Amino acid sequence: MTLEKEVEEARRRNLADIIEHAAWEAEMVKKMGEEWFKIRDKWLEKALQSDLELLKKNSQIRKALIKAIEKKRSLKGK
Amino acid sequence: MWGKLSRKDSGVIRFNEGVIRLRKHSLSPEDSIALAFAKVLEEADIKYAVVAGYVAILFGRGRRSDDIDFITDIQSEDEFISVCRVAGNRGFNLMQGDLRNIESLRKAYRAYLAKGLSVRFIYRNIILPNIEFKAAKTTLDAYTIENRIPVYIGDMGLIYISPLELQIAYKLKLGSEKDIGDAVFLYELFKERIDRDQLAEWCLKLGADCSILEQPEEEKS
Numbered sequence: 001m002t003l004e005k006e007v008e009e010a011r012r013r014n015l016a017d018i019i020e021h022a023a024w025e026a027e028m029v030k031k032m033g034e035e036w037f038k039i040r041d042k043w044l045e046k047a048l049q050s051d052l053e054l055l056k057k058n059s060q061i062r063k064a065l066i067k068a069i070e071k072k073r074s075l076k077g078k
Numbered sequence: 079m080w081g082k083l084s085r086k087d088s089g090v091i092r093f094n095e096g097v098i099r100l101r102k103h104s105l106s107p108e109d110s111i112a113l114a115f116a117k118v119l120e121e122a123d124i125k126y127a128v129v130a131g132y133v134a135i136l137f138g139r140g141r142r143s144d145d146i147d148f149i150t151d152i153q154s155e156d157e158f159i160s161v162c163r164v165a166g167n168r169g170f171n172l173m174q175g176d177l178r179n180i181e182s183l184r185k186a187y188r189a190y191l192a193k194g195l196s197v198r199f200i201y202r203n204i205i206l207p208n209i210e211f212k213a214a215k216t217t218l219d220a221y222t223i224e225n226r227i228p229v230y231i232g233d234m235g236l237i238y239i240s241p242l243e244l245q246i247a248y249k250l251k252l253g254s255e256k257d258i259g260d261a262v263f264l265y266e267l268f269k270e271r272i273d274r275d276q277l278a279e280w281c282l283k284l285g286a287d288c289s290i291l292e293q294p295e296e297e298k299s
Contacts, residue, residue, distance in 0.1 A: 015255055019290070022139070022259040026266035029138035033090035037102040040140055044106040047142060051206065065205050069144075069173070069198065 091137065093271045098229040098239075100137070105234060108135050111201045112146045113235040115209045118168050119150065120236075122161045126150040127226035129240040129248075132207075134260040136229065136239070137267055141256070145198070145210040149240075151223050152213045155187045161211075165199055173198040173208070218244070242268050247280035250288055258290065265291045 001009070028036050055062045092099040105113070112132055119126045128136075130147040152158055159180060166177035174197045175186035190197045191213045199209040214220050226238040239245070242264055249261035265272065281288035 015258065018255045018259045019262050022262040023266045025138065025140055026263050029090065029267060034102050036138055037090070038104050040138060041102075041104040041106040041109070043140070044108065044142060048107040048204070052204070055205070062205065066173070069205070069208070072144075 091267070093268065096227060098227055100229060100231050102232050105231070106135065107204070108132055108143060108146060108207055109231060109234075111204065111207060111209065112136070112237055113231065114168060114201055115146070115148060115165070115170070115199065116235065116237045118161060118164045118170065119148070121164045121168075122157070124150050124152055124157060124161060125223050125226075125238075127222045127238050127240050129222060129245065131256070131260060133239050133242075133245055134263050136231075136237070137264065139260060139263050141259075142207070144206050144208070146207055147196075147210045147212070149212050149214050149219050149222055151220075152191065155184050158187045158191060159183050169202050170199040170209070171203075173200060218248075241276075242271075243273055243277040244280050246272070246291070247277060247284050247286050247288065250281065250290070251284040251286035253286075262291065 032039075055065070090101050092101070112128060116126070116128075126148050128147065129149055130145075131139075131141075131143040132146040135141065135143055150161075152161065162172060162175075162177050162183050165172070171177060172183070172186065174190060175182040177183070186197055189195075191211075194213070194215040196210045196212040199211055201209070212219075214223055222240045222244060225241045225244075227241060229237050229239055231237065240248075246261045246264050249257040249264075277288060280286070
């Protein structure tokens, strides 16, 4: 297999995984209902809190983040 | 409150007569920020619809988002100033201007919104996720707002989202792995409720390949 085909195959497998995982998540929402949201929301909250902690510790990160958002906006033309 | 259980609905999400009711008692940070901004727009009497990644996150997708995209039918500088006044009172700041300075807000409106660009609001100093705020400029934007779907999040609030068929087709058109994942997630969650003809029509109009949604699992890639 050529390198190009190997990369293409890896990309195909990765996309297949992403699709499978997204479909699985939808199934979990249906099966677990509120419990799924409880776990997911807790995880999102923890992730946010660690971000905020990091930003509190280092103000340079905050500045860099704002710059990155500005850059993203100009790249997206939004 | 939730009506009779329909075979087509999961217990946690009910979709009846164009209204979605999401039964949950917790909020993610994304939910809290989106709901807080939805209240700003309600108070300022501005019609809007939330689009893009947050729509999937709202319904349980397990990922984070950098921004929560609001398309609004804001028509003038004065309406924008009115939104900013309410936003300031409700804990938001504007990245591209000073909410306490009317001239700065007028400048931001002319430099961004009037040109079809977005501005960003930050809630209580949380940089990510932030609110990406855009004035409706295109036919798609206008359609999105006109056909928006109300979603009641438990008894915690109401938020309007883009029509699901358009949202799924648009995500497929964008085509990144994240976008395709979001499209599959929404499709799988709402497939009993989605208007397939409308979805096919949007895919055709946008030039998106929606065949990926209907293929058996092992062939979806």
